[in-house]
Amino acid sequence: MGKKTLFSEFFDRSKSFKDNIRLQKLVLVVGLFITVYLILAFVSMPARLDLSVGRPSPRTIYAPRDTEDSYKTEQKRKEAAEEVRDVYDYDPAVLDEALSEIDVFFDRVIKIKDEEVELAEEAEEAGEAEEIDEELKTAARVEKLQTLLPEELSEETVAALLTSESTLRDLQGRLNNTLKELFEDGIKENEEDQAKKKLAEEIAPYPFSANLKQIAEVLGISLIEPNLHYNEEATEQNRELARQQVDPVIIMRNTLIVSEGELISEHQMSQLEDLGLIRGQRADYPAFIGLFLLLVILFALVGIYMSIFVRDVFTSPRLLLLMGIVFVITLLFCVAASFFSGYLIPVAIGVILITVLFGYKLALIINLVLILMVGLITGGDFSFMFVAIAGGLVSIYVVSRLSQRNDLARAGFYVAVTNAVVILSAYLFFGHVSLEYDSLLNFSYSMMAGVGNGILSSVVAIGFLPYLENFFGVTTAITLLEMSNPNHPLLREMLMKAPGTYYHSMMVSNLAETAADSVNANTLLTRVGAYYHDIGKLKRPYFFSENQLSGDNPHSKLSPNLSTLIIGAHPKDGVEIGKKHRLPDPIVDIAGQHHGTSMISFFFQKALENNCREEVSADKYRYEGPKPQTKESAIIMLADAVEAGVRSLSKPTSNRVETMVRRVIKEKLEDGQLDQSDLTLKEIDQIAESFVHIFSGIYHQRIEYPEKVLKAELEKGK
Numbered sequence: 001m002g003k004k005t006l007f008s009e010f011f012d013r014s015k016s017f018k019d020n021i022r023l024q025k026l027v028l029v030v031g032l033f034i035t036v037y038l039i040l041a042f043v044s045m046p047a048r049l050d051l052s053v054g055r056p057s058p059r060t061i062y063a064p065r066d067t068e069d070s071y072k073t074e075q076k077r078k079e080a081a082e083e084v085r086d087v088y089d090y091d092p093a094v095l096d097e098a099l100s101e102i103d104v105f106f107d108r109v110i111k112i113k114d115e116e117v118e119l120a121e122e123a124e125e126a127g128e129a130e131e132i133d134e135e136l137k138t139a140a141r142v143e144k145l146q147t148l149l150p151e152e153l154s155e156e157t158v159a160a161l162l163t164s165e166s167t168l169r170d171l172q173g174r175l176n177n178t179l180k181e182l183f184e185d186g187i188k189e190n191e192e193d194q195a196k197k198k199l200a201e202e203i204a205p206y207p208f209s210a211n212l213k214q215i216a217e218v219l220g221i222s223l224i225e226p227n228l229h230y231n232e233e234a235t236e237q238n239r240e241l242a243r244q245q246v247d248p249v250i251i252m253r254n255t256l257i258v259s260e261g262e263l264i265s266e267h268q269m270s271q272l273e274d275l276g277l278i279r280g281q282r283a284d285y286p287a288f289i290g291l292f293l294l295l296v297i298l299f300a301l302v303g304i305y306m307s308i309f310v311r312d313v314f315t316s317p318r319l320l321l322l323m324g325i326v327f328v329i330t331l332l333f334c335v336a337a338s339f340f341s342g343y344l345i346p347v348a349i350g351v352i353l354i355t356v357l358f359g360y361k362l363a364l365i366i367n368l369v370l371i372l373m374v375g376l377i378t379g380g381d382f383s384f385m386f387v388a389i390a391g392g393l394v395s396i397y398v399v400s401r402l403s404q405r406n407d408l409a410r411a412g413f414y415v416a417v418t419n420a421v422v423i424l425s426a427y428l429f430f431g432h433v434s435l436e437y438d439s440l441l442n443f444s445y446s447m448m449a450g451v452g453n454g455i456l457s458s459v460v461a462i463g464f465l466p467y468l469e470n471f472f473g474v475t476t477a478i479t480l481l482e483m484s485n486p487n488h489p490l491l492r493e494m495l496m497k498a499p500g501t502y503y504h505s506m507m508v509s510n511l512a513e514t515a516a517d518s519v520n521a522n523t524l525l526t527r528v529g530a531y532y533h534d535i536g537k538l539k540r541p542y543f544f545s546e547n548q549l550s551g552d553n554p555h556s557k558l559s560p561n562l563s564t565l566i567i568g569a570h571p572k573d574g575v576e577i578g579k580k581h582r583l584p585d586p587i588v589d590i591a592g593q594h595h596g597t598s599m600i601s602f603f604f605q606k607a608l609e610n611n612c613r614e615e616v617s618a619d620k621y622r623y624e625g626p627k628p629q630t631k632e633s634a635i636i637m638l639a640d641a642v643e644a645g646v647r648s649l650s651k652p653t654s655n656r657v658e659t660m661v662r663r664v665i666k667e668k669l670e671d672g673q674l675d676q677s678d679l680t681l682k683e684i685d686q687i688a689e690s691f692v693h694i695f696s697g698i699y700h701q702r703i704e705y706p707e708k709v710l711k712a713e714l715e716k717g718k
Contacts (some may be wrong), residue, residue, distance in 0.1 A: 009122065024317040029299065032324040036331065037295055040376055041288060043335050051278060053269045056261050058381060063255040063275055071270035072249035080242040087234040088188060094227035095183035099176055101223055105148055106172040109161050112144045138162070150222035153215065160211030171208055175216050178202045179223065186228040196221045251275070277379075291376075298372065302365055310362045319358070322472045326353045326464075327366065331373055333460065338377045341449035343383035343423055345374055348415045348457035349464075351392040352408065355399040356465060356476045367392035383426040387450060391415040392424045395457065402477040412458020419450030475584035480528045483587070490535055490581055494543070500546030501537045504643065505530060511639035512632075515690045519683040521631040529590035530636050532583065536574030536591060540566060560607035564600050567616075568623050571595050589629065594637050596627040596673040627676050634677035635687060638665055642691050652699040661691045 040343075053056065061434040066685035120598055142158045149158065161168065178199060187195045199220050206213050251257075251271055258268045272278050306314040313319040330350030337344040347370045357404050371388045378384045398411040423446050434440075486492070494502045509530035516526035541547045543554055555563045574591030583591075604621035646657055646665045665688050668674060674684065 001400060012549065020497070021317060022345065025320060028317055028320050028324060029303075032327070033299055035324075035328055037292065039163075039328075039335060040291060040295075040373070043338070043377055050482065051264055051272065053264055053266050057258045057264055058260065060260045061257045061272065061277065063251050063257055063271075067274050068399050069249040069251045069271060070274050071267045073246070076249065077105055077243040077663050080246050081239040084235070084239045084242045087231040087238060088186065088228035089231050091227045091229060094187075094225060095180060098179050098183065098223040102172060102176055102179065102219065105219060106168055110165050110168060112141055112148075113162055113165070118556070149215065149218060151218055153218065155212055157211040160209055161215065167208070167212075171206070171212055171216055174206055175203070175220055178602060179220055182224070183227050187224065187226045188228045189226045189230065192224055192226065195224050199224065218294045221321075229242040229277065232377055298369060302369060306362065308363075314363060318472060319474070322357065322468060322474065323354065323362070323366075326350055326357070327369075329464065330370060333456075334370070334373060335377060337453075337456075341445065341450035342378045343379055343387055343419065343446050344373075344453050344456070345377070345384060345388060346393045346453050346457040346460065347371065347374060347388040348395040348412070348454065348463050351395045352399050352411055352457060352461040353394050353465060353468065355431045355604055356402065356408075356461075356478060357468065357474050360396050363392075363396045363606065364543070367396065383423070383430070386426065387422050387453070390418050391453065391457070394418045402481070403482055405462070405478050408462050408478075409458050412454045412456075412461075414452025414454070415457055416451040419453050420447055421487065423447055423450045444547070473585065475525070475586050477524055479584055480524050483583070484524075484528050484531065490538075490583075491531060494535065495536060498534075498537050498541035498544070498547045500549070501534050501541065501544060504546050505532075505534055508533065508636065508639045508643050511643060511661060511691055511694055514634045514685040514694055515635045515639060516632060518686045519631065519635075519679070520691045521635060524584055526632045526635055530585050530634055532574075532578065532587050533590050533594040533636050533640065534574065535577050536570035536572065538577060539570070539573045555603075560603040560610065564603045564607075564621050567600055567603070571623060575585075584629075586632070590633050590636055593628045593633040594627055594640055595623040595625075596637060596668075596678055597622050597625040598637075598641075598668070598671065598673055627673055629676055631677055631679055634674050634679050637673065638668060638687060639691070641665075641668060646695055646699075652695075654696055654699065657695045657699055658692045662688055665691075 011292045083581065101298070128546075133481065138159065140154075141162060142155050145158050145161050146152065146155075181202075182195055184198060197500055200217050203213050203217050203220065206216065208216075251274065257271050257275070258264055264272075267280070303314070313323060330347065330353075333349055334345045334347065337346055347367065350370055351363050351367045370392065371385050374388045375381075392413050395411045398407065398414050401407070427443055429448070452603050465476070468474065470477060482488075491502070494505070509527045512530045513523050513527040515521075516523045537544050539634050543563075545553070556564075571594065575588055578588035578591050599618065600621050600623065604618065607621065628637050641664045642661050645660045649656055649660060665684060669684065679687075684708055
């Protein structure tokens with residue numbers, strides 16, 4: 001039960017959404033706003049410029065506000081950190097251990113020397129007769145002393161230790177002092193060789209024999225080891241403290257960052273990034289807010305414009321969705337093209353599609369909006385914006401005069417030529433043209449981008465147009481032009497089955513097109529609508545007088561009421577046939593509205609003659625309608641009625657034709673058939689004048705030539 005309730009609630013809400021046009025429009029506008037905002041925020045926020053190191057700046061740039069110069073600040077902090085000395089931990093145990101080793105060594109040397117002396121004295125006191133061999137004694141002492149040394153030396157060198165105790169103590173003191181000085185100065189890792197070299201230099205001037213100095217050097221070198229150990233953590237703390245004590249360097253507002261044409265250095269690039277002027281850098285929240293407000297104002301102004309000048313689009317969610325899709329597609333192409341060149345930005349894609357789908361009035365405001373988008377994408381570069389506005393206006397002019405699908409390709413050609421001229425003008429005006437290789441190469445790239453812009457715009461517009469037309473069911477000039485082809489199946493069928501109706505439709509189309517032009521209605525829609533306004537007669541063609549070539553009238557055998565039903569059904573039949581053949585809605589509407597609720601006078605009068613007036617209801621002898629809802633439908637109604645009326649005249653002189661035209665239009669006006677068409681009285685009078693002008697060309701008064709004169713003219717012609 002709960003699921004059913006939730007489903008019912010969802011269904012009711014979705015149904016109310018489908019019925020609520022204002023809610024649909026609000027959702028569409030909000031969705032379009034969010035989409036456009038996200039696209040622009042991605043490509044232009046906070047970025048304003050697309051620059052790189054080593055490339056010339058397109059314009060002079062000043063700092064828009066105060067901000068930190070991270071490049072300079074980092075340099076100063078780096079210098080301050082480099083000035084901080086490395087921290088080393090002093091190890092006093094190394095010196096103590098070395099001095100202890102020296103003392104132990106000399107104590108043992110003296111002890112070995114004393115032990116040998118005591119041995120000789122004891123032997124002499126014992127009265128031994130044999131004399132102890134002095135060489136053996138020396139060799140024994142040298143052997144013991146050799147074990148005390150860190151490396152093996154010659155016997156002669158080691159024997160130098162067998163000197164007096166005072167000499168050994170003097171050497172011990174001097175060596176201790178030298179090592180003490182070395183270790184107090186500190187020995188760092190990887191600096192042992194330097195310390196050993198210095199030790200040798202200090203021992204060299206000792207007032208001892210070379211052998212003793214060699215022994216002192218060997219002994220001292222063996223004790224050299226680092227007593228200063230690098231403290232990385234303390235060093236980094238000191239350096240970080242030094243970095244923090246450096247005050248940041250500030251870029252003052254309105255400071256010149258880079259001049260136009262100047263090659264951008266790494267420092268300048270960093271400054272532009274700090275100011276948030278480079279694409280893809282850190283967020284600039286005030287700029288995001290500014291973009292939001294700018295788009296709100298822009299959407300509001302466009303909405304006001306559309307509500308006044310293109311109200312049919314403004315009131316239709318379907319058309320608003322179509323317009324939004326075209327705008328987003330164009331914006332995406334513009335963003336993609338901007339990464340290659342600002343001159344390649346194809347604003348004309350959207351302008352061409354909008355002109356074809358909705359008309360030039362909406363295309364003008366969309367062109368202006370797209371130019372503002374180009375300004376945001378390119379950082380306000382005047383040259384790119386001028387190319388966009390020129391190409392857009394040219395495409396509107398060409399496409400608004402569309403007469404065949406190839407005109408879209410022609411529009412691309414005109415846009416390409418216009419872009420090339422504008423780019424050349426911009427280069428000349430700003431003085432960017434020179435005979436240098438880099439300048440010519442840059443100019444060539446710009447020209448190719450401008451020409452490619454026009455070609456790309458027409459190709460993409462031609463590719464998207466059929467899909468947009470079919471998916472949204474929009475009737476464009478292209479669709480109408482294709483329908484005006486005489487080889488269209490319905491027109492060929494009409495020509496074969498109802499030739500009178502076919503030629504009647506051609507005549508009505510000429511009248512209606514001229515009238516539509518006089519009141520600024522859609523002339524192409526009016527002409528094509530006139531071609532198909534009587535397609536309902538294809539169901540029963542022989543029941544209409546223009547197709548009764550044999551002279552037999554089937555209505556003579558029918559009652560007026562039945563004849564009225566047959567004749568009155570052809571607008572409804574036209575709607576069915578039009579939908580069956582998938583004709584555009586405006587054409588189908590014209591087929592159903594071209595008689596409105598007019599009286600079928602002939603059969604009404606016949607019914608009156610056959611019956612009492614009281615028994616005949618006038619409402620039964622009217623078309624079902626509806627009345628014409630547009631100017632084009634109303635013009636075709638008038639042209640249809642006028643053509644039939646004038647054709648019924650036995651002697652169609654100019655005065656009689658004009659009288660008939662104005663009488664027919666007056667009857668339609670008094671009958672209320674034009675009430676819903678938005679035609680003014682002035683426009684109705686202009687329509688009548690155009691009809692009279694056309695008929696005057698058809699039924700003008702001819703000069704009757706005498707027979708002799710006629711024969712002379714014929715001979716002359718031969």
